[in-house]
Amino acid sequence: MSTRFFGAPVKRNEDRKLLTGQALFIDDVELPGMLHVAFLRSQVAHARLKHIDVSRARKRPGVVAVYVAEDYGDYWQPCPLLVQPPPIPGSTFNPRTQVPLARDKVRYVGEPLAVVVAESRYLAEDALDDIDVELESLSAVVDIERALKSSSARVHDDLGSNIAAHVHQMKGDYRKAAANAQIIVKRRFRYEHGISSPIETRGVVAHWNARGQQMTIWDTTQAPVFIRNGLAAMLGLGERQVRVIAPFVGGGFGPKIMMFYPEEVALPWISMRLNRPVKWIEDRLEHFVATTHERGQIHDAEIALAADGRILGVKDVFLHDTGAYNTYGLTVPINSQCTMLGPYVIPAYDSTFTAVFTNLPIVTPYRGAGRQHGVFVIERLLDLAARELDIDRAEIRRRNLIPPDAFPYNNEIIFQDFAPLSYDSGNYEPVLAKALDAIGYQRFLKEEQPKFREEGRCVGIGIACYVEGTGIGPYEGAKVQVQANGKVNVATGIGTQGQGHFTSFAQIVADQLGIDPSDVDIVTGDTDQFYWGAGTFASRGAVVAGNAVNEASAAVRRKALKLASDAFECAEEDLVLADGKVSIAGIPGKFIRLGELAQRANPMRGAVRPGTEPGLESTQYFGPPSGATANGVHAAIVEIDPLTFELKVLRYVVVHDCGTVINPMILEGQIHGGVAQGIGNAFFEKLAFDDQGQLLNASLADYLLPTALDVPRMELDHTVTPSPLNPLGIKGAGEAGAIPVGAVFAQAIEDALQLTSRKIELLEIPLSPSRLFELTRQEGT
C-alpha cells in the first residue's frame, strides 16, 4: 500500500458543494405538502402543570393540529437512558430522563409543553399565543450547593434529594501522601462551560410514507444509527422501516448527539398521525434552552507535594450541575475526574463527585465534555504549588511528567468507556519542550516581560498541559465498494459535522486502492447506506471509523488483487495496484481497471464460487479495546489593559501529539476551532441565569461567541507518538484545542497583572474584564 495521500494536506472533497450553496442541510429539505412545527415551551423553570387549553389554537386558520402530552397516549414515555453509568463500585446513580412533552411538572425554562402543526412556521408561531397554560410555580433549584440542602425544592419529587449521582474513585493512598508532603495546597475552583452554539441550530424533518410503510427522518444528529433504532422501537416499526439521514450538519460539538430530544420524538409520530411530512427547525432563541448545555462544577481540591515539586497525591471533591435530567449518564463528570490526572505521575488520587439536579437545561457533553474542568483544577493547583515551592511553572510540570518508558500507563480509575483509564502511549517531555521553545518562555520571562513592565504594559505568559482520552469504542464500521465506473463508494454509520470525513476517509481508501481521493465518494449518516454504528463524539470519528475504513479498503484491495491474479493467471505478488487499475509489474500495458474488476465480481453468468461473495466490496468493523490518549501543551502571551481589563492575546502556541496524522490541514483546522471555542469559554461566553432559572442572555448579541477580532493567530506544532491500539496509530484530535485554554488564560492573566504579589488568585472560568475588575478590587481593598 502506498502512502501518497495518508499524511498529506489533501484539499477537501466536500468543499465545492458547500462553497456553491449546493450542500443539503436540514432546512433545505423541501417535500410536497410539508407542514411546519413549533413548540410551546415553559417560561418558568419549575412549576406544576395544572392545565393546558389548546382549543383556541386548534381553531386558528392554517393550524392543522395541536398536541399536548395526553395526546401522545402510550407513545408518551420518559426517554431511554442514553449512556449507562460506568460500573464503579459504591456509586449512586439516579436516572431521570427527559419526557417528550411535559405532563405533570415542568423542570426547566424551555421544556416543551405543547406542539403546534401548521401550514407554515409563521402560522405555527402565531398559534403558540393562543394556548393557555395554567402553572403553579415552585421554587427553582438553580444553585448546586443550595440544591443539596434539605430545605431545597426537589427537581424530581420522587427522589429524596437533588442528588443525581455520587461517585468515588481512588488510586493509591492519599492520606499517606498528604502525611508525607512538604506542602499541601488547597483551594476552591469554579469552572463553567457554556453552550456549543453551532451556527446551524438543530432540526428534524419526518416523512411517513403510508403506502410504503416507510419512515424517513432527516435529523441534525451526530448519531443517526441510534436515532433509527430508538425511534423504530418507540414507533412500533421495524428498524428496516426507518431511515435516518443526517445530511450536511452545520456544526455539532457534542449536543447534537443527545437523544432523544423531545422534537425528535414528536416529529415522526406527528407525520404518521397526519400522514404528511413535517419539519421543525430550532430557532436561535429555542437553541439557548432546548439544546443541551454544558455548565458548572465547583471543586474543593488539594495537592500534596514533596519539596522538589513532585506530586505525591491529589484529592478532589466536586459538585457537578447535571440540569433537569441526566440522560447522558456520568460522561461529563467522569471526564472531569479522569482528565484531572493529566500527563503527570500522581501516585495517589482520591476523587469524589456529586452530580446535582437543577431546574436548568440538560447538561451533556460539549467539546471537551468536562475535561476542561479537570485540566483547570490540576493546572491551577500546580501553579499555586510552584509559587509556594519557588519552582518555575514550566519546571514543576516537567518534573512530574510521566516518563516515556512508563507506557502503557495505568491510572487505575475507570474512564467513561467503562475501561480502566490507561494511557496507551505518549512522550510528553518533547511536547512541553517544543511549546516552551516556540513561545520563547525563558526569553519572555527574562528579557521581554521586564521591558514590558518598564513600559507600564501588563503582559503575561501562561502554559498548560493536558491529556485527552479520545477514540473510545464501542466500534464503527465501513462498507467500501468499487463501482463499475471505477469510483469507490464508502459508507459509514457515523455522522459528520465539518470534520472533513469526506476527505480524510477518502485518503485512506485512495492509498489502499491506488486511486485519487477525489474518486472516493463517502456517505456518512444515512442508515440505509450503512446499518451499524455509534456516532461522532469523543474525538472518535477518525480513530474508530477511520480504522474501519482502512480495514474494509484493505479487504477490497485483497479481493481486487485476487480477481486480477485469476484474470491474468499470475501471482498476486506480481501485481501493482495504482492509478485506478491493476497491472502486472514491469508490463505497464497489461492492466485491468478497478471498475472492470468490479463488474467481473458481479457476473451475469457462471457461478460465484463457495466461500466468495459477489461485488468488489467489503464491510469491516473496528472496535478499539479502550481509548487512545492524545496530549498537548498550550502556551499564550496575553496583554491586559490594567485599567479597563480588556485583553489581547499576543501569541498562542499549541504543540500536540495525536498520533499518526491523516490530514495535517484538517487537523490544524480542528485545533484552531477548538482553541477559538476555548477562548470563548475562558473569556467571553457565560450563561447568565437569574435565581429563577431564567437565562438572561439568550441571544447571540448577549451570549458572546468570539469573532475574527477575538481569536488570535495560532502557531501550531506537533509530535507523533502512534497509538498501539489501532493499526493506523491514530489518536483523536477534535477536542484537544478547547481543553486547556481556561487554565492558560487564568495563569497568563495572573502573570500579566502580577496578581500573585497582591495575593489575588484566579480560580474560576469564565473570566471577563468586569470580573477581573471585581476580583482585583475586592482583594485590593
Add this chain to the structure above:
Amino acid sequence: MQPDQHEIELTVNGTRYRRTVESRMLLSDFLRHELGLAGTHVGCEHGVCGACTILLESDPVRSCLMLAVQANGRALATVEGLASADGELHPVQQAMHAHHGLQCGYCTPGILMTMTAYLTEHPSPSEDEVREALSGNLCRCTGYQNIVDAMMDAAARMREEAS
C-alpha cells in the same frame, strides 16, 4: 386577519422573479423557501451571526433583517451566483478551498458574500482590516485563521484577475 399580501418583482443573481408574498415574510425565508436559493443560510434571525448575508445591489446586508417585500425592484446576489456559469469558482471560493477556510460550511455562504463585497471595495487590505471586515460573520468551526488567510489570498487573486 387576512394575510397582507404583496406582489413583488426582483432580480437575484441576474434572474428576474415575480412572486406574491405576505408582508411579514423575511427576505431570508423568501430566498430559501420561495425561490429555492437555499445556499443563503439562517443562523440567528436577529442579525448577529451573518450566515444570511447577501448583497443588496453591491452592499452586504443581513437577509434576516429585511422583509421580502422590501426587496421589490431591487437586485440581489447570493452565493449561488458567485461561480461562473461554466462552474469555475470565484476567487473567494477558490481561496477558501485552498486554505481550508470552511469546516461544516454553514457560515460559509455569508462569509463569501461579505468577502466579495469588501474586496471589491478594498483590493489590498491588511490582516487587521480583513479581521475587522469578517467580524460580523460568526464561525464556530475554524477559529477564523484559515478564513483570514483565504481572504488575503482572495484579495491577491482578485487583484490579479483585475489586472
Add this chain to the structure above:
Amino acid sequence: MKPAPFKYVLASSLDHALALKAEHGDEARFLAGGQSLIPAMNFRLARPSVLIDINGLTSLAGIDRPEAGQVRVGALMRYRALERDGEFLRSCPLFADALPHIAHPQIRNRGTIGGNLSHADPASELPALAVAMQAKMRIRSAAGGRTVAASDFFAGLLTTDLASDEMLVDITYPVLAPRSGACFMEVARRRGDFAIAGVAAVVTLDEERRCASVRLALCGVGETPVDAGAAALPMVGSRVTGESIDAVAAGVRELIAPSGNVHASADYQRHVAGELVRRAIRTAHQRISHAA
C-alpha cells in the same frame, strides 16, 4: 422567530407616512433601516400592526449645510453613507470615531441615523454624540413640526420625546469649532457590541489655550445618554492638565448611575466610564494640539 402579522405600507411621501402614523398611532411603526426593529419583531417583542416603510423617502436621505457651522443630516441617512462621506467626518469628527463601533458593516449598510436615535437605546453611540454635540432634532407630524434639543429628545429607556404621530426627520449638528478637538471611545465586550460604557468628548480651547468648554456625554451607563458636561465645568478657564482631567473623571464617576448588566457590574461600568473620560478628554485635547 418569525414576525407576527402586520400590514405593510410603502410610504409614497413624507406626508403620506405622517398621515398613516397619525391614523394608526402607536399601533404603527416606521420602518427605516429595520436593524433594531426587525430583530425585535422576529423575537415578537415588537408587534406593530402597521409597518410604514419610509425607505422610499429620498428627501430624508441627504446631508446639507443649512447655515455656516452646521450640518443637517436626514433621518434616513445610513451609517455607511456617513462613513463614506469624508467631508462630513471632518466636520463632525466624533462620527469618525463612533461609526466603526456600530455593529458590523452589514448592519451599517442598512441602519439609519434617524432610526437609531428614535430607538433611543442608551447603550448606542449616536444618542451620546447627539447630546455631546448639542444637536437639534427636527420633528414632523401631519399637524406640523417642531425642533427639540438632543438633551430633551431622549426621555428614558428606549423612549423619546416623539409623540405617537411624530417622526424625527433630520438632525442638525454644529461642525467642530476652531481650536477644538473631539474624541469618542468605548469599551464593549466585542467590536460592534453595545457599549459597556462610551464617552464622547469635545474640548475647545481659548486663544490662550485655556479650556473654553468641554462637552461630555456618555452612553451605556444610564437609561438615556448622560450629559456629563457639569462634571467638566471645573476644567473651564484653566489649562488642561492631567490633574484636571482626573478630577473630571472622578466627577463623572460620581455623576453616573449605571445599573450593571450581564456583561458588566455597575461598579465596573462606573470605573471604566471614568477611565474612558480620562482617555477621551486627553485624546481630544491632543488632537487640538496636533491640528494647531
